[in-house]
Amino acid sequence: MSYYPGCTLKTKALNFEASAIAAMAALGVNLVELPRWNCCGTVYSMAEDDLAHHIAPVRNLVRVSEQGSGKVVTLCSFCYNTLKRADLLMRNSPEKRDAINAFMDEEIDYQGDVEVVHLLEVLRDDLGWEEIAREVKVPLEGLKVVPYYGCTLTRPQEAAIDSVENPTVLQELLRVLGVTVLDFPLATECCGSFEIVSRPDSVTERAYAILGMALRKGAEAIVVSCPLCAHNLGQQQPKIAEKYGNFPGIPIIYFTQLLALAVGISPELCRFDLNFGEVEALLEKKGLLPQCERSGVGE
Amino acid sequence: MSVPEENKDSSTVEAPVAKKKGVPEGVGKLIPVYVMGKRYEVPETLTIMKAMEYAGFKFIRGCGCRGGICGACATVYRRAGDYRLRVGLACQTVVEPNMYLTQIPFYPANRASCDFSQLTSSPEEIFKLYPELFRCIACNLCTKACPMDVEVMDYIAALKQGNIARAATLSFNCIQCGLCASRCMGELPQYHIAQLARRIYGSKIAPQAEHLVEVAAAGSSGKYDAYLEALMKMSEEELRRLYQEREMEPEIAPEDWVPNNKEYL
Ligand code: SF4
Ligand code: SF4
Numbered sequence: 426m427s428y429y430p431g432c433t434l435k436t437k438a439l440n441f442e443a444s445a446i447a448a449m450a451a452l453g454v455n456l457v458e459l460p461r462w463n464c465c466g467t468v469y470s471m472a473e474d475d476l477a478h479h480i481a482p483v484r485n486l487v488r489v490s491e492q493g494s495g496k497v498v499t500l501c502s503f504c505y506n507t508l509k510r511a512d513l514l515m516r517n518s519p520e521k522r523d524a525i526n527a528f529m530d531e532e533i534d535y536q537g538d539v540e541v542v543h544l545l546e547v548l549r550d551d552l553g554w555e556e557i558a559r560e561v562k563v564p565l566e567g568l569k570v571v572p573y574y575g576c577t578l579t580r581p582q583e584a585a586i587d588s589v590e591n592p593t594v595l596q597e598l599l600r601v602l603g604v605t606v607l608d609f610p611l612a613t614e615c616c617g618s619f620e621i622v623s624r625p626d627s628v629t630e631r632a633y634a635i636l637g638m639a640l641r642k643g644a645e646a647i648v649v650s651c652p653l654c655a656h657n658l659g660q661q662q663p664k665i666a667e668k669y670g671n672f673p674g675i676p677i678i679y680f681t682q683l684l685a686l687a688v689g690i691s692p693e694l695c696r697f698d699l700n701f702g703e704v705e706a707l708l709e710k711k712g713l714l715p716q717c718e719r720s721g722v723g724e
Numbered sequence: 725m726s727v728p729e730e731n732k733d734s735s736t737v738e739a740p741v742a743k744k745k746g747v748p749e750g751v752g753k754l755i756p757v758y759v760m761g762k763r764y765e766v767p768e769t770l771t772i773m774k775a776m777e778y779a780g781f782k783f784i785r786g787c788g789c790r791g792g793i794c795g796a797c798a799t800v801y802r803r804a805g806d807y808r809l810r811v812g813l814a815c816q817t818v819v820e821p822n823m824y825l826t827q828i829p830f831y832p833a834n835r836a837s838c839d840f841s842q843l844t845s846s847p848e849e850i851f852k853l854y855p856e857l858f859r860c861i862a863c864n865l866c867t868k869a870c871p872m873d874v875e876v877m878d879y880i881a882a883l884k885q886g887n888i889a890r891a892a893t894l895s896f897n898c899i900q901c902g903l904c905a906s907r908c909m910g911e912l913p914q915y916h917i918a919q920l921a922r923r924i925y926g927s928k929i930a931p932q933a934e935h936l937v938e939v940a941a942a943g944s945s946g947k948y949d950a951y952l953e954a955l956m957k958m959s960e961e962e963l964r965r966l967y968q969e970r971e972m973e974p975e976i977a978p979e980d981w982v983p984n985n986k987e988y989l
């Protein structure tokens with residue numbers, strides 16, 4: 426299956442990619458990275474007349490077409506959103522499609538014939554929960570988490586992988602893995618997103634609201650599918666502790682890391698060392714790390 | 725910019741020819757080219773550089789090696805009636821009839837300064853020195869502008885992905901002409917960024933060549949000092965003789981070829 430990683434998975438979120446590739450291989454799905462790709466464009470441009478910022482995502486869709494593949498899967502929710510909406514633009518706005526194709530005169534024309542999907546959709550729709558359940562080797566029992574979708578998986582409606590208001594795909598997956606999923610009213614609240622660049626204080630406040638609610642619900646970790654959410658919810662915690670005091674902190678985990686662990690991938694491959702928070706300590710406390718495989722500890 | 729009346733249509737307007745002289749023997753047909761908007765008739769077999777010199781230009785910039793490797797003679801041109809901007813090295817590109825051209829010997833592009841010895845091999849170093857890297861929108865104008873056919877957009881993409889090795893490999897043929905930067909929608913100094921990537925790759929990522937380390941150590945320990953001193957004292961004739969008598973590896977030589985004099989191997 427054609428796989429588009431996105432820049433962040435190659436730099437800041439190596440744990441997201443490594444765990445996903447290993448877990449999917451265990452489930453019999455080979456994620457084949459596109460041999461050539463560029464930045465997704467980061468944010469889908471909403472300005473009516475700004476076609477230049479659609480070039481990057483469309484060029485990636487051209488790369489998928491070149492592979493003779495009708496479908497591309499992403500892990501990063503942000504990449505998913507940008508690629509998906511660029512594809513919709515190319516399908517639904519013939520004038521803009523022609524203008525963009527004409528500008529990219531060195532590429533084959535893109536006709537809107539690639540299906541952009543997020544890995545959660547592959548798990549739910551292509552594999553199905555029952556099949557995944559059969560592959561679970563280490564049920565993650567006793568681990569209490571809240572699912573966090575952020576914005577880009579379910580907004581806007583036309584790009585949503587699930588219900589906009591009340592998505593359930595992440596909960597469904599986590600339950601299959603044996604995780605205890607707590608009700609979380611702020612699951613689709615915005616983390617502040619790229620405001621982290623221009624208004625970091627507003628992100629601190631948003632993160633505080635989201636993390637505080639998770640802690641009050643009794644969560645031991647927050648499960649995410651977006652490196653930017655992971656960054657904002659993780660890196661703001663020291664600031665929150667400094668500002669409000671008495672903030673115990675909570676680890677941030679990618680859903681693929683729990684999937685990998687559950688299907689029997691070794692914890693080293695999941696790269697929990699790159700997560701925010703003491704994920705390994707938490708998993709160890711829950712008895713979810715295979716005994717012999719403590720990373721970095723040898724005779 | 726408006727095109728001067730005289731340059732609008734070369735086929736119907738009989739424009740003044742700047743350099744009137746008899747066609748020298750053996751240069752072939754004369755064809756019209758437009759240098760900075762002015763029409764000249766030049767022999768069709770010449771490179772842009774030779775053609776400009778034929779037309780009377782004298783290069784004090786915009787010319788270096790004349791061999792396609794120094795990057796000094798970057799030239800942009802268009803063919804009459806074609807929207808595409810074309811590029812070439814003036815010393816390598818043969819003139820075409822009705823080409824409109826100008827040289828861009830230099831294009832301003834900031835080069836970040838750093839203490840190279842303090843850098844690590846982490847891509848973060850490049851991100852910090854060149855944050856404008858992230859302004860790239862993948863328009864690909866840089867690749868289209870590169871006279872060396874370097875995949876400029878792809879090496880920029882590789883760097884955004886933290887892949888210094890790939891960026892170093894993809895940019896290997898770059899001759900620092902600066903045309904990519906002249907076209908960049910994101911205002912990146914691509915070639916400076918790539919040069920830093922290659923330096924980091926060469927000194928901090930690629931495995932060290934052991935023989936090079938040995939030779940360098942032999943040099944610092946004084947192995948060649950006496951030889952070099954002797955050279956410095958030689959007369960011009962002696963140097964000339966030495967040079968002419970030097971032993972060269974034959975064009976076709978076996979893998980294990982070695983010179984007769986192995987004193988400094
Ligand atoms: S990469 Fe840029 S500077 Fe290097 S040769 Fe190509 S156009 Fe010139
Ligand atoms: S010209 Fe600039 S913005 Fe366009 S692809 Fe090249 S580096 Fe990116």
Ligand code: FES
Pocket residue numbers: 786787788789790791792793794795796797813814815816
């Ligand atoms: S003069 Fe050096 S590349 Fe043309």
